[in-house]
Amino acid sequence: MFNEDVLDFHHIKEQLQQHCSSAIAKELAMNIEPMIDAKQIQEHLDETAEAMRSLQTEVEQPLGGTRDIRESCKKSRKDFVLTREALWDIYLTIGAYKRMTKFFRTKYMEYPLLSLWVQDMPNTDRIENRFKRVFDDKGELLDTASPKLAILRNTIIKTREKIKNDIQAILHDKDNQKYFQETIITQRNNRYVIPVKQEYRQYFDGLIHDRSATGQTLYIEPMRLVNLNNELQEALIGEEQEVLRIYRELSALVKQHSNDLMDACEKVSRIEFVYGKASLAISYKGVPAILSTDRTVNLMRARHPLIPPNVVVPTNILLGTSYRILLITGSNTGGKTVSLKTLGLLSLMNQCGLFIPADHGSMLPVFHNIFADIGDEQSIEASLSTFSAHMTQVISIIKHCGSNDLVLLDELGSGTDPEEGSALAVSILEFFRKKGALMMVSTHYNELKNYAYHTEGIENGHVEFDERTLKPTYRLHIGVAGSSHALSIAARLGLPKDIVTRAAEYKSQFGSHEMEEVLSDLNEQLRKASERERALKKELDETRRMRGQLEKEKKQFNEKRKQILAKAQADAEAMKRSLRVEGEAIIKQLKSQFSETNKDKRQSAINVARKGISNVHVPDAPVDDDRKTLTA
Template sequence: MNNSLQLLDFFVIRERLAEHCSSKIAKELAMELEPLTNGVDIKTALDETVEALHSWQQEIEQPLSGTRDIREACSKSRKEIVLTHDELWDIYVTIGAYKRMYQFFTTKYMNYPLLSLWIQDMPRHDGLERRFERIFDKKGNLMDSATPKLQNLRSTISKTKDRIKNDIQEILHNPDNQKYFQEALVTQRNNRYVIPVKQEYRYAFEGLIHDRSSTGATLYIEPMRLVNLNNDLQEAMMAEEEEVRRIYKDLSLAVRKESNSLMDACECVSHVEFVYGKAALALKMKANPAELSGGREVKLLNARHPLIPPNAVVPTTIILGKDYKILLITGSNTGGKTVAMKTLGLLSLMNQAGLCIPADSGSILPIFNNIYADIGDEQSIEASLSTFSAHMTQVVSILKAAGPKDLVLLDELGSGTDPEEGSALAVAILEYFRKRGPLMMVSTHYNELKNYAYHTEGIENGHVEFDERTLRPTYRLHIGVAGSSHAFSIAARLGLPREVVDYAKQQREGAANSDMEQVLSDLNEQLRRNQERERKLKKELEEARRTRTYVEREKKKINDRRKQILTKAQEEAQNMKQSIRVESEQIIKQLKNQFSENDKDKRQQAITNARKQVSGVNVPDIEFEKREPVKPEELKEGQTVFVTSLNATGTVRAIQGKRIQVEVNGLTANVKVADLALASREEVNNLRRKQEAVQPKPRKRAGGSAVERQKHATTELNVIGQTVDEANQNVGHFVDQAIMAGISPVRIVHGKGTGALRAGIHQYLKTLPHISRFEIAGYDEGGAGATIVYLK
């Protein structure tokens, strides 16, 4: 398969992959990448790539940073070679990067299970990392505190340098010495502090000469008074160097002890970095993972050759292996036949190497044992043209090796020799391959091969499109119809004289298969027109779908807004009515206090008139959409329902025959099954959120809002055992509370007895203006022992 890797540009893909890998070792893995043939291994490699792809798309920070190539350093430590500062620092930085990757995949194991498997068993090096932390600072410098001895030595060096600088400043600023100096500065020669002195004063200024300027006018002299200090400095610096070497030696021994586990961790992390490189390449190519075919089906949807610039590549759909095993492609030169074959071959190699392919989601590829290719390069995608003998040599070797689980790509089969002999040979080769059973994609210009494909089972014609109007190829592949070579059209476009082209056409008309060329040309033109119409219809259909979606979305917005406005208006009106009722009851109470007992009739008349005025306040009804009624047999406790009589959502608390106890806004009401309807999902969710958000609040004093009064109102009054006057007084107060809370209906339990109490209460209810109607309760609600009162 190695020759096919070269022909199909797989090596170039490896180079592109290496560019997207973050570490040196990952780049090496990319350059060593080979297609796999084991289905399980391919599936695992693809799934790993998909996990890394999701990480690139979803995570803000990726687990890739800071790893260095520590293999050589580990190898040197095994040989007990003292590692350099840079080598030790690389190991320290890399251990930190391993730790960050371990923490990332430990916390996100469920999101990236396959990649986490590489990291979860990775050796840890916390002890070695802590040892490095005591030696190096965050910038990689060897800290003074690495050892007590190093700290003392560096302190001595610093103090000695300060003494030397002080002495030099005294020498430089001494007026008697000014004439000796070329310039008043301090420099170093041979790691010793010196002063530039003029040549003519070499004997006048005591000291040791260390260097001379290029012109000879300046001598660099170490003053005698600094010799001992410079000696002390050199001694301290040598001791420091020795101590640093000892520290590095100890660290190298520590690395040596853990070199094997460091190499194991390096292998695990490098693999993950390599997988992230594959995912980064997929993002660059806008690629997707292909589905692995359980059989031999090839379905590449809008596949693109990854090495052709995105603004120039034409997507190609290739179907093969299900209804036919061999796809014969015809069409004009430079029309895209070779690119189509290379696209199939290269994408198959990429898929089996665990790479995503530049094709639409839903593309399917089988697993090939081998991919054989004999592709000449007339489009300069590869090298140069091949001779007939070279082609035949390659085809013969493929004939001997190809089997049912292989893919064979042959470009210009039978070309390079006599057309009649070449076409006959090509037909024979195709027939041999057809019996052997590999999947094939073959390009040709021979009409005999087109005719053979039309009449042979398992072979399908296809062609690359050529636009007769522009005389240029469109590079689109069409399966099901053979194509013409369009040699005359291309020759004319390239500048061949018209008379030469016309004469060639006359000669062609006398050929035996000239009619077939015309038929193919007509078929292709008809196919082009049909496809153009199909594209227009698809565009119009898509536009209609978008318009319909937009209209439906806007309609929903309008309806929701209308419902919100109407609901809010009704709520405001209802609150206003309740407020008016509250205020009216306060006025009535004041009227009661103002009138004397002797003016009872006048007082009652004023109260009745005030109540009638309040009753005249009407709240407009809102027509909501029809709701689906609740089936009694499906009703259950805890169910969320819509109470039509209260125009509110509530929760079923108890089922008592035909009467249902429902909790609405913290208040329990008894309603009939007919008053219940199914609540929408949105209403159910809203009620749940409202119940979860409710927190206990301190009770406010009386005289609060209507909503607060509603919380403390009840829907039932029991007056059994009371006199008629006592009962009526309690009933009046009970009805007033229900009116202010906006509750209806309510129940008055008076018992059966002689019926006198019931009659007295009914007579009193008739005098109350806010009573819409009242009736004896149903059998399941107390029968003649209770009265249901409906308020306006």
């Protein structure tokens, strides 16, 4: 059981529908249902990941051009003659199927899961080739659709031309000018006629087909055109019959391939639906949740998918670790209900194979059921008060809940006497704690906060309220309970100051006042700690940015150093080669200066000169030491 209506999941379906490209994919979007098999969910998530990668990287997408041909296929099976529009839709859809099949067979390595859908795609070449000989690019029937149609249409063209020529001759005959109301050619009952003045009817030989509203004009078919008009009508009737025969033939062909067409329709629509899921994920920067096997919920910077991105406040929700029940307190309109719905909606989306609006690494288990009682509307039809309506829902959840379920309860125990309501709420929480279900509950009762502090498996949390601005921040903090801040909110809304002051005095006399003060102090400390954490995070991000900049500059410096040393080495090598040449010249000169009798002295001088040249130093190429870092 999944309380989709309570969690407004139908709005998610509507969003998904808008991102789907075809009518059938839109149907699939509206009929999407949560799954409870982890392997199946993971496959759907992986498919969505492939489609998302395609949308973000491919220049041309394998989408577009499909029509809903299911009804046409069903009609063909009953031997209905399909209309031109229906046949044209089938032809366009077959072309779209082929384009999609070609795309995924070419890119099966990049999109292996989506490619599986077209692996056994039926061959529709025969029906496509026949349609190609019948329709032009705009869906009109070609003259060459059949030999008989070509003859008939040629006859129609030539006969019309003869009729128009004859009428023009009649209209331009000077002896006939006075008979005509207007010298125009028109048609009545699919036959060409001439508008003739009423008073000249007896002088103009022909058949009357119509009369003007005033009765002053008669539309007459000249006798000399009767045979030609008859030939035209016969050709038109023949054309109509031949077109019907062609449509009947094509409908029979559709009937023969209806199973293949329906099979292809299902597969392609499934791919289009997956692309719709991917498009939706891109629109809210969604990520695939990690499916936890130990019932851990760890949502990082999760956003309620139905709140505009520029308004929604990201929240972190941790559940199922050291505690299975999270009790949320805090001010009204502070975001408690939003937190409950965020967890419920994202869990539903995940189990429908949809990406969730959260950060990478977010984790969700697979719930067998998601129960939710959220809202405070009275049940008018059942004549129930708010309390009775809530209790009816809670009783139903108690009867059906198991350890693998998620339970979301808003304002547990409200709508009745506070003492009885809080006692009842504690007892209900204890039941669910022993049951082992994961649970998120919102409340204003201090007794429940105290119960959570002293009970294993239950943790307090609160939605933050800024005491300085007297406004909620909508951030969820886990580990500390919160105050309702009713007096602060009432003052902000305009309640007279003296009433608020008196209320504060009365409140100080109540037994729970000390606990409220402790909570207020704790929340203030938490707020300051959160501010420090955000400041430290900002500094850390800046430090990382500067470190990255330094690393970049160091890399640039090393590259420049390599270039300088390489140039210096090249210059030195050139200098050494030049010295060798000069040295050899010197040696040659020395040889000429020494006589053969002073052979040893001559060789010694030569060796000294060569040694001097060889000792010229050339710098070595720079060695790139990747181990050097900024910390070295």
